Structure formats: C-alpha cells, structure tokens
Amino acid sequence: MTEFVPTICPYCGAGCGVLLLVKDGKVTTTTPWAEHPVGEGRLCMKGWYAHEFIYSPDRLTKPLLKVGDSFQETSWENALKVIAEKLSEAKAKDGPDSLAFLSSAKCTNEENYLLQKFVREVIGTNNIDHCARLCHASTVTGLGTAFGSGAMTNDIADIPQSDCVFVIGSDTMSQHPLAARRIILAKEMGAKLIVADPRRVQTARFADLHLKLRPGTNVALLNGIMKSILDHGWENKAFIEERTEGFAELKAVLDTVSLDEAEKITGVPKADIEKAAELYATSKASCIIYAMGITQHTTGTNNVLSIANLAMLTGNIGRPGTGVNPLRGQNNVQGSCDMGALPDLLPGYQRVTDEAKRKKVAEAWGLPDLPTQPGLTLIEIMEAIHAGKVKTMFIMGENPVVSDPDITHVEEALNKLDFLVVQDMFLTETARLADVVLPAASWAEKEGTFTGTGRRVQVLRQAIAPLGESKPDWQIIGELARAMNAEKGFIFASPKEIFEELRKVTPQYAGMDYARLSQPQGLQWPCPAEDHPGTPILHTKQFTRGKGKFHAIPYQAPAESPDAQFPLILTTGRVMTQWHTRSMTGRSPSLNAEFPEGFVEINPQDAKKFKINDKGLVEVSSRRGKIKTRARVTDKVVPGVVYIPMHYVEAAANRLTNSRFDPQAKIPELKVTAVAIKPA
Numbered sequence: 001m002t003e004f005v006p007t008i009c010p011y012c013g014a015g016c017g018v019l020l021l022v023k024d025g026k027v028t029t030t031t032p033w034a035e036h037p038v039g040e041g042r043l044c045m046k047g048w049y050a051h052e053f054i055y056s057p058d059r060l061t062k063p064l065l066k067v068g069d070s071f072q073e074t075s076w077e078n079a080l081k082v083i084a085e086k087l088s089e090a091k092a093k094d095g096p097d098s099l100a101f102l103s104s105a106k107c108t109n110e111e112n113y114l115l116q117k118f119v120r121e122v123i124g125t126n127n128i129d130h131c132a133r134l135c136h137a138s139t140v141t142g143l144g145t146a147f148g149s150g151a152m153t154n155d156i157a158d159i160p161q162s163d164c165v166f167v168i169g170s171d172t173m174s175q176h177p178l179a180a181r182r183i184i185l186a187k188e189m190g191a192k193l194i195v196a197d198p199r200r201v202q203t204a205r206f207a208d209l210h211l212k213l214r215p216g217t218n219v220a221l222l223n224g225i226m227k228s229i230l231d232h233g234w235e236n237k238a239f240i241e242e243r244t245e246g247f248a249e250l251k252a253v254l255d256t257v258s259l260d261e262a263e264k265i266t267g268v269p270k271a272d273i274e275k276a277a278e279l280y281a282t283s284k285a286s287c288i289i290y291a292m293g294i295t296q297h298t299t300g301t302n303n304v305l306s307i308a309n310l311a312m313l314t315g316n317i318g319r320p321g322t323g324v325n326p327l328r329g330q331n332n333v334q335g336s337c338d339m340g341a342l343p344d345l346l347p348g349y350q351r352v353t354d355e356a357k358r359k360k361v362a363e364a365w366g367l368p369d370l371p372t373q374p375g376l377t378l379i380e381i382m383e384a385i386h387a388g389k390v391k392t393m394f395i396m397g398e399n400p401v402v403s404d405p406d407i408t409h410v411e412e413a414l415n416k417l418d419f420l421v422v423q424d425m426f427l428t429e430t431a432r433l434a435d436v437v438l439p440a441a442s443w444a445e446k447e448g449t450f451t452g453t454g455r456r457v458q459v460l461r462q463a464i465a466p467l468g469e470s471k472p473d474w475q476i477i478g479e480l481a482r483a484m485n486a487e488k489g490f491i492f493a494s495p496k497e498i499f500e501e502l503r504k505v506t507p508q509y510a511g512m513d514y515a516r517l518s519q520p521q522g523l524q525w526p527c528p529a530e531d532h533p534g535t536p537i538l539h540t541k542q543f544t545r546g547k548g549k550f551h552a553i554p555y556q557a558p559a560e561s562p563d564a565q566f567p568l569i570l571t572t573g574r575v576m577t578q579w580h581t582r583s584m585t586g587r588s589p590s591l592n593a594e595f596p597e598g599f600v601e602i603n604p605q606d607a608k609k610f611k612i613n614d615k616g617l618v619e620v621s622s623r624r625g626k627i628k629t630r631a632r633v634t635d636k637v638v639p640g641v642v643y644i645p646m647h648y649v650e651a652a653a654n655r656l657t658n659s660r661f662d663p664q665a666k667i668p669e670l671k672v673t674a675v676a677i678k679p680a
C-alpha cells in the first residue's frame with residue numbers, strides 16, 4: 001500500500017509542510033506539501049532528505065541500562081522501574097531541587113507540556129530548561145520587556161510585503177532557507193536589503209548594504225543607526241508619542257553617541273551606518289530579521305532591546321512588511337517556550353512567581369499549589385552539579401556534551417551526577433554518559449503539534465509505527481509518571497487529549513483544537529477563542545503590554561576581548577546541511593556528504609600573519625581548551641575574526657567557547673571567544 005502523509009519538517013522553525021511517501025509501512029521519500037503556506041511547495045535540502053535518518057542502523061530500539069562501563073538491553077518495565085526508584089529516592093534524600101530536567105525543542109508541544117507538568121507536579125521543582133537558553137532566551141526577556149510578548153511579531157510569509165529588510169546576525173540562507181527565499185522575493189519586488197554580519201553570508205551577496213561589524217558590537221551599531229535617524233529627523237514622532245513610553249531615556253543615551261565612535265567600535269564605516277539609517281527609516285515598511293548574531297551574547301537582552309528601540313523609533317511595527325522578527329531555530333523551540341519548559345515560566349509565559357496565575361494552573365491540575373521559586377537555567381544546572389547541589393538529571397532530546405559552551409566543564413558535571421537518564425533516538429555523546437537510555441520514536445512515528453517561528457501551530461501526523469521498541473516521548477513520560485504513582489494527571493490515550501488539556505492552561509492556545517489546526521496553514525497564536533481566526537501580526541493597535549517601552553542601552557564590550565595571548569575573535573555558527581550535534585544529519589548520507597568534517601574560516605591577512613595554509617591542519621585554542629581542525633582561508637570572514645561551525649564533536653567549537661552569560665536571559669556568549677591559532 002502507498003500513501004502520502006502530510007506532516008511537518010523536523011529540522012528548523014520555518015516549519016515547512018512535507019508529504020511523507022509511505023510504501024508498505026516504510027517512509028521512502030519526503031516531498032514538499034504544495035498547499036503549505038511557508039514552503040509553498042518548496043523545501044531546502046534538509047527537508048528533502050528529512051526521512052533518511054529514520055532508518056539509520058544506529059537507532060535505539062530498546063531501553064539500555066549501564067552495567068559497569070557498558071550498556072545492556074533491558075525491558076521497558078525494568079528501565080522505568082529503575083528510573084522511578086532513583087528519582088523518588090533522590091527526591092526524598094536531597095529534595096526536589098536536587099533534580100534537574102532538560103526538555104526538547106525537537107519534541108512536540110504535547111511532550112514538552114507533559115514533561116514540565118511531570119517536573120512541577122511529580123518531582124516538585126522548577127528545574128526545567130531547554131536549548132532556548134542557548135538560543136532565543138534573550139528574545140524572550142528582551143521583547144517580553146519592550147513589547148510584552150517575546151515572539152516574532154510578523155511571519156515569514158509577510159516578508160515580501162516589506163520595502164526594506166534589515167537582516168542582522170542571521171545566516172538566513174543556510175539556517176532558514178525558506179525564509180531567505182522570501183527575503184529574495186522582497187528584493188526582487190524592489191525592497192532594499194541591509195545585512196549586518198561579520199561574515200559574507202549568502203544573503204549579503206544580494207544586499208544593497210553589507211555592514212561587516214565586529215562580533216559583539218551590535219549595540220554600538222544600532223545606537224549609531226538610531227543616532228543618525230534622530231540627527232536627520234527621520235524618527236516617527238506620532239508613533240513615539242501615541243504608542244510608546246521611555247523615549248526620553250533612550251534619547252539621553254543617544255545624545256552621548258557619536259558616529260565616529262560607532263565606526264571605531266564596530267569597524268563599519270560611518271557613511272554605511274548613515275546609509276543603513278536612511279534605508280531603514282525612510283522606507284514605507286521596514287522589517288528586522290535577526291537570530292543568533294544578536295542573541296548569543298553577554299549583552300543578548302540589551303541587543304534585543306536595541307532592536308526593539310529601532311523598530312519603535314521609526315514606527316515599524318504592527319503593520320504588514322514591518323516588525324521585529326527573531327527567527328526561531330529548532331522546529332518546536334517556539335512551542336517548548338510556549339509550553340513552559342522554562343524554569344521561571346508556566347505554560348503561556350505565566351510566571352511561577354505570580355501567585356494568582358500559578359494557583360490557576362495548579363487548580364487545573366487538581367493541586368493546591370506548584371513550586372513557587374524559579375528553577376535553574378541550563379548553564380546554572382551545570383554549575384549546581386559542580387557545587388554538589390544537583391545530583392540527578394533527566395535529559396530528553398538534547399545533546400549538551402556537544403552543544404553547551406565549555407563542554408569540558410559539562411562532561412565533568414555529567415560524570416559527577418549520581419544518576420543520569422537520557423531519552424533520545426540515538427546513543428549520542430550525552431547518552432553515553434547516562435545510567436539509563438530510553439529509545440524515543442522519531443517525528444515520523446508520532447502525532448502532536450509543532451509551533452514554528454511566526455507562532456504557527458501545526459499538526460504533526462504519524463506516518464509509520466515506532467521502530468523496534470522505541471516509543472513516542474509523550475507515552476514514555478506518561479508511563480514514568482504512572483510508575484511514580486502519579487496516575488491522575490498522566491493518563492492520555494493520544495496527544496490530542498493532551499492538547500485538550502494544555503489549551504485550558506495556555507491562554508494563547510485556548511481557541512485551538514486538532515480539527516482547526518489540521519488546515520494546511522495551522523493557526524497563529526494568540527488564538528484565545530474557538531471563533532478567533534488566529535493572529536498573523538502582533539501589536540497592531542497596541543502592544544501586548546499596552547505601550548511599547550524604549551530602553552536606554554549603552555554599548556558594553558563582550559566578556560572576552562582579544563589580547564596578546566588570544567589575539568583573534570572566534571565566532572561560531574552552522575552550515576546548511578548539518579544540524580547542531582549531527583545526531584540526525586550525520587546519519588543522513590545525502591546531508592552529511594557536503595560538510596562531513598569541521599573547519600575554521602580565517603581571513604587571508606590573518607592566515608599570513610599566523611602562517612596558516614588553506615586546508616592545512618591547525619590548532620585553535622582558548623582559555624578553556626584547544627582543538628585541531630582544518631583551515632579554510634577565505635575573505636568571507638573579516639580580519640581579526642575566525643569562524644567555526646558548531647557541529648563536529650571531534651573539532652568541537654564548544655571546547656573553546658565561554659559559558660559567561662547575559663545576566664537577565666542567562667544565555668551564554670557563544671558568538672565571541674578570544675582564541676589563538678597556529679599550524680598543528
């Protein structure tokens with residue numbers, strides 16, 4: 001029998017629709033879903049080959065138990081019994097806060113909802129976090145404070161309506177190719193394109209203006225642009241007056257800014273800063289698109305606040321073709337945040353410290369109350385393990401041994417734990433350190449919903465049965481809760497039943513149900529009632545918080561600056577055909593072929609200075625460690641900056657990176673590390 005199953009690409013937050021061709025119970029091909037509003041009948045390479053890793057011989061098909069130094073297969077019953085006993089013991093002995101959990105932006109809303117419920121209700125702690133901490137935590141705090149909502153204000157489909165697209169710190173063509181397509185469409189329709197990135201990313205080739213700023217100098221650039229806007233009187237006075245507050249504070253900081261100083265800090269010529277100001281401020285509808293080049297800094301929240309300042313200063317928000325658009329990375333990182341897989345927020349961004357809201361969620365779960373103190377964030381969890389405060393950990397669908405900053409420190413932490421459980425499709429570098437490994441079913445083997453960037457909630461449909469004895473994560477969490485005697489709130493026959501519960505405690509999802517979500521375009525939150533059409537554009541008449549709030553943000557240097565010992569700035573990122581720690585793309589032959597191994601990009605001037613040859617083996621070192629990798633001598637990077645993609649464990653960028661974090665969002669500075677380089 002042959003059938004096409006419409007579902008969602010498992011890779012990035014663009015959330016393109018795919019059709020899985022299933023023949024005799026096996027997925028044989030992935031094709032684009034023509035009616036889908038994001039992909040519009042197109043996919044990037046990752047989408048086309050999204051089914052390949054499903055049948056990797058490395059798939060985990062049975063639970064594993066560590067005996068001595070090796071793993072032995074065990075039954076589900078035994079694995080869950082061991083875990084339930086260990087978690088209960090740890091809770092009784094050292095208290096609920098001695099346990100910590102990582103949820104997964106690769107898993108569905110239903111799975112994230114259920115895990116955070118398990119952690120808060122059954123364990124009794126708020127120690128739950130996930131990779132959003134490494135990603136858009138600063139967006140959630142920054143846009144939350146400025147606008148009242150930490151999500152993309154417009155939508156990928158909206159980009160072509162723009163007259164000026166300002167891309168800052170996003171390698172869109174590689175990382176969100178189907179969003180890049182809309183940027184190119186906008187450009188073809190006459191829009192101006194500005195790209196601010198230290199590297200000549202592919203979108204920069206199409207740009208009217210490429211601002212090659214030094215990593216970590218975003219605020220200096222944005223303040224320079226805003227200063228120039230005020231100098232020319234290009235600000236939108238009516239918008240500032242009617243819709244915002246705090247302009248005087250911003251202006252006071254901008255009064256101290258000079259474009260010469262901005263040029264000195266950023267390395268971007270003053271004339272280009274002024275040109276960017278003119279293009280952005282004088283176009284009818286300008287949008288900002290940003291990603292990790294903005295967020296992954298010790299000043300991440302301030303960077304995001306500066307972006308919000310720029311949009312409000314010119315009134316570029318709340319209309320088609322405008323907006324502040326953080327491109328969310330993982331397929332369901334928007335949803336994992338919406339579902340409260342965060343230490344300080346319950347589903348729907350309701351603070352755990354807000355007694356009325358917390359009690360309402362508790363009541364819906366049939367409980368008197370929930371833990372009241374915010375839990376630990378991802379980096380803080382690692383610190384707490386070193387300090388002997390966290391002793392037990394449960395990781396669902398993340399691979400921190402490759403993806404966290406300063407992985408030497410992370411490995412040491414995970415090795416120090418009394419007990420570690422990892423739930424994944426593969427025996428990842430992190431899973432190898434676990435005491436119990438649970439085999440998770442893949443995206444093609446389960447049902448649920450994903451929320452893409454643009455706040456679009458869509459249905460993931462099951463195409464095939466779970467491989468071997470693997471199980472969907474929602475089933476595993478339910479079974480574990482029941483093994484810990486938490487019968488009541490954890491018996492669900494399907495993800496649809498979980499969704500019916502979660503929409504009761506997540507105000508933005510209240511009006512959604514599977515029937516409504518099953519249309520190709522899904523629904524964009526907020527969708528507060530069953531007759532509400534969803535919300536493509538936020539903040540149209542007023543901001544979620546009422547008035548938009550300007551913030552006074554002076555420039556602050558990154559945590560590490562180059563010096564005599566470590567004279568270069570390392571910035572890190574990705575390539576088009578690999579996904580993070582390669583657990584999936586590394587097992588997809590078509591995707592792994594293009595960039596099978598790591599490299600470091602270095603400018604020809606620096607290569608000469610440090611005696612580095614193209615394709616030669618080099619050693620890159622930082623204050624935390626060193627790696628060996630191959631050089632790519634290229635003027636794609638500016639002098640003084642080297643670039644390493646984060647994917648390769650054998651030449652791991654995160655051996656070098658710094659875990660120092662932004663004080664508000666607690667996101668680490670993955671984009672700026674002082675390093676040295678020499679031939680190996």
Ligand SMILES: Nc1nc2c(c(=O)[nH]1)N[C@H]1C(S)=C(S)[C@@H](COP(=O)(O)OP(=O)(O)OC[C@H]3O[C@@H](n4cnc5c(=O)[nH]c(N)nc54)[C@H](O)[C@@H]3O)O[C@H]1N2
Nearest residue numbers: 169170171175215216291292293329330573574576579580
């Ligand atoms: N192929 C592929 N696609 C992915 C992913 C993947 O692993 N592989 N991951 C997904 C995820 S989770 C995410 S979060 C997104 C990330 O998507 P992006 O943020 O677009 O990707 P990055 O490569 O991390 O970084 C973006 C750019 O920031 C630039 N940059 C570095 N420092 C600075 C700075 O200080 N200022 C500015 N303005 N720019 C700077 C880098 O040169 C880089 O080009 O991609 C998603 N899509």
Ligand SMILES: Nc1nc2c(c(=O)[nH]1)N[C@H]1C(S)=C(S)[C@@H](COP(=O)(O)OP(=O)(O)OC[C@H]3O[C@@H](n4cnc5c(=O)[nH]c(N)nc54)[C@H](O)[C@@H]3O)O[C@H]1N2
Nearest residue numbers: 106131134135397398399403423424440572580581583646
């Ligand atoms: N140096 C540097 N480091 C970075 C970044 C950077 O730019 N530079 N970017 C950071 C960012 S933005 C992010 S988002 C993180 C990503 O960091 P991680 O989330 O740790 O990276 P992934 O490789 O995507 O890990 C996801 C894991 O989930 C598993 N998985 C997939 N589907 C399922 C499922 O359905 N169920 C279960 N149980 N498991 C599943 C995969 O096999 C994989 O092991 O990396 C961060 N690290």
Ligand code: SF4
Nearest residue numbers: 009011012016044047
């Ligand atoms: S753009 Fe993202 S969602 Fe679309 S096909 Fe590529 S990886 Fe999948």
Ligand SMILES: [Mo]
Nearest residue numbers: 134135329330
């Ligand atoms: Mo991310």
